[in-house]
Amino acid sequence: MATSRLLRTSAAVLAATALLISGCSSGSSSPDGQASPGRGTAAGAQRPAENASLAPLPAATPAAxxxxxxxxxxxxxxxxxxxxxxxxxxxxxxxxxxxxxxxxxxxxxxxxxxxxxxxxxxxxxxxxxxxxxxxxxxxxxxxxxxxxxxxxxxxxxxxGVGRSEPVECLTGKQMDRYTQTDVTPDSPAEVNKLTSAYRSFAKGCAARAGQLLRHVSTIEAARDMDVLRAVLxxxxxxxxxxxxxxxxxxxxxxxxxxxxxxxxxxxxxxxxIDSRTINLNQAAGFDTAFRAFAADCIKHEDCPLGTKSVDDAGRRLSALFKKLDAHPVATGEERKLTESLATTGVVAAMYDQRAWPILREYLAQAEAGNGRGLLTLSDSYYERDPNGAYANQMYANPAVNCLDLASAFTSPAQVRAALPSFRKASPVFGENFAWAALNCAYWPVKPAGTTQHIxxxxxxxxxxxxxxxxxxxxxxxxxxxxxxxxxxxxxxxxxxxxxxxxxxxxxxxxxxxxxxxxxxxxxxxxxxx
The missing domain is CATH 3.40.50.1820 (Alpha/Beta hydrolase fold, catalytic domain)
Structure with missing residues (x-):
């Protein structure tokens, strides 16, 4: 289960695999304590018709x-x-x-x-x-x-990233359980399990990261860039x-x-644009990428999604996800390939068309009851190493996103109301993106940033x-x-x-x-x- 959709280069997503043929949000508390330069939106609302422009800082460096x-x-x-x-x-x-x-x-x-x-x-x-x-x-x-x-x-x-005072939230075992949480809940009990996972994740971040969670915004990181410019x-x-x-x-x-x-x-x-629009646009973006993959896949006789049409390929992928939701398949290790891990694996391959041939192979394996390939793709997305340790990206990602902008949704009821628009944006991935966008609703630090015009x-x-x-x-x-x-x-x-x-x-x-x-x-x- 992705904490939110990552925005990074395809090489960064795929570097942990052998795929390469041989690889959200606005500012925080206002600069220098000034009034916030942007204007916020209600959670789940469409973006405002106008946004206040991000105001430049004074040219002179403050004495402090x-x-x-x-x-x-x-x-x-x-x-x-x-x-x-x-x-x-x-x-x-x-x-x-x-x-x-x-x-x-x-x-x-x-x-x-x-x-x-x-x-x-x-x-x-x-x-x-x-x-x-x-x-x-x-x-x-x-x-x-x-x-x-x-x-x-x-x-x-x-x-908050990498070697720079990294945000930490969960142990490797805890993160394993978190990534396997069902993000397309089919019952009130599954909704409760999902929201409980979000709460536990947020609680872990609050316990391990402390005050740093209030100061990992994009505006602060952009200001650090200017300090580095001067120091260089x-x-x-x-x-x-x-x-x-x-x-x-x-x-x-x-x-x-x-x-x-x-x-x-x-x-x-x-x-x-606000968080909801970001997630909705990304759902549509991954749908566009999937349709391009499917159009290529159905040209091959061995396409595991059939050779009939792009729409049929989408239906067959959705059917695979539902089958994995009911019956996860073996991977050769303790973890099984769940619907959530399989979806993340497919999403990871959408970052780079050079991954398409191996995605075809891994989908065929999953259909045959072997989930190892898609699990490998999912692990590359989450930056999980073979020993079960995770890089801090999956912790820093929501820390920045949830501080930069208000949550896309504040309750499961809001997600349910938005599901039709997300399914329309992506019949295959839309529901997953909608529920994944709920994660910031339980974040321990209130959002400090806003949408803005730059x-x-x-x-x-x-x-x-x-x-x-x-x-x-x-x-x-x-x-x-x-x-x-x-x-x-x-x-x-x-x-x-x-x-x-x-x-x-x-x-x-x-x-x-x-x-x-x-x-x-x-x-x-x-x-x-």
Whole structure:
């Protein structure tokens, strides 16, 4: 059972498997204690017709924050050869900075290798919220070589994530039980079991994370990015954010528009929409991705969903889920493949079309009573290792999401009322997405953020990238963000999968590289295939 849908690069989802053919929400308490720059929405309501714009912070750094901006990092070799690591201090609460409560944020870099003169530092974030930027950098920094040659590649695990004061909630065994909870309840007893699981998860987070849960918002993480920019010695930030990382980047641009250098936002989020709309849009996005998978699958004689039609394939997948709901199948280990784990496994494969061939194989195995393959996909999504330990992403993810925005729903009754709209958005996944959106209703910390319009007036040109059949960050979000940011240009990839940069399109890669290396902005309306 996904705590909420993750927004991260396909490589981050699939890296834990052998699939690669060889890989929500607005700000928190207002900056500097000022009045909140956005306007909230009632839980479960449609987004407002208008949102207040995110107000930029004063250009001058407040005296109380100067020690953070003036700090010097002590770098040392770490991890993969060629990388250096350091620890950066950041205030737990920007409104009340105190050395007694400072956070220690982990930073890693790989220096520019040349040839050519160094342009500066390039910060990267792969999304989540909750994905480790450091892990991502160390795994994928070798590409693209032309960009790596001219930039120091830099990653910081956001507060509450990875190596940066990670949020913890459950033990591995507890998380195993949580991920197997039925998210499509068929009776009052199953609804009670689901809400009990949400309450237990939230209680575990409150017990283990404490005050940190109040200070892991997107706005605070975006402010940490500006501190890092200054500490690295860059007058302006250069940033590549993927998936949820686009929201981090857009928020940073909104707070500090005059400090934007070159910014790529790939697989963009829309900061104007509320939690319910986010989940509804994602349900539709994964439905679009599934239909693309099904259209490919039915061309193969061995398609486990038949060869009749896309709609029939959807019905057959739903039938498989129902069969697993009644009778989970063996996986070769203590855990069985439940409906919830199978659904998560299929969702994971929707992030990247390169996973489609093996998804066909794993679906056929599940139909035959072997759930090992889909369990492997589900474990990759949850970042569960073979020893039963989970990375903290599944804890940091709701911690950020539930702080950033009000819960999509506040009660099971609200979910039931919304089920028709979710089923319409996705006959296969809609019900799952609707019930999964209830998790923040039981969160121990009240939401502090709101929906908001981000213009970043005065910022240098920003490149927003959208993929037409992106499941996790639907293309409509990229168009919406590009229309909000005053200096944005939209680059479109006509294709499948989540995000576009570095995923095989020469057109996309060259356009983004030219922008990062030379500042060349593509013509308006440019499309790549």
């Amino acid at each position: 924050l100067r020690p953070y901006y003036d700090q010097k990092l002590s770098w040392h070799p770490c991890g993969v050869a060629g990388f250096e690591c350091a620890t950066m201090k950041a205030p737990l609460d920007y409104a009340k900075p105190s050395a007694d409560t400072d956070l220690k944020l982990a930073v890693a870099r790989r220096k520019a290798t040349g040839p050519g003169s160094k342009i500066g530092s390039l910060q990267v974030n792969p999304g989540g919220p909750g994905a480790s930027a450091i892990d991502y950098l160390q795994q994928y920094a070798p590409q693209p070589a032309a960009v790596r040659a001219r930039y120091d590649m830099v990653a910081m695990d956001p507060r 010695g860059d007058k302006k930030i250069t940033f590549v954010g993927a998936s949820y990382g686009t929201f981090l980047g857009a928020t940073n641009a909104g707070l500090y528009p005059s400090r934007v250098g070159r910014m790529v936002l790939d697989g963009a989020m829309n900061p104007e 213009e970043a007036k005065g910022a240098a040109p920003i490149l927003v990238v959208g993929t037409t059949r992106d499941p996790a960050t639907p293309y409509i979000w990229a168009k919406a963000l590009a229309s909000q940011l005053s200096s944005a240009t939209l680059l479109t990839y006509e294709g499948d999968g989540h995000t576009a940069y570095g995923r095989g399109s020469t057109c996309i890669d060259k356009t983004i590289n030219d922008y990062l290396l030379h500042g060349t902005v593509p013509p308006k309306g440019k499309h790549c295939k």
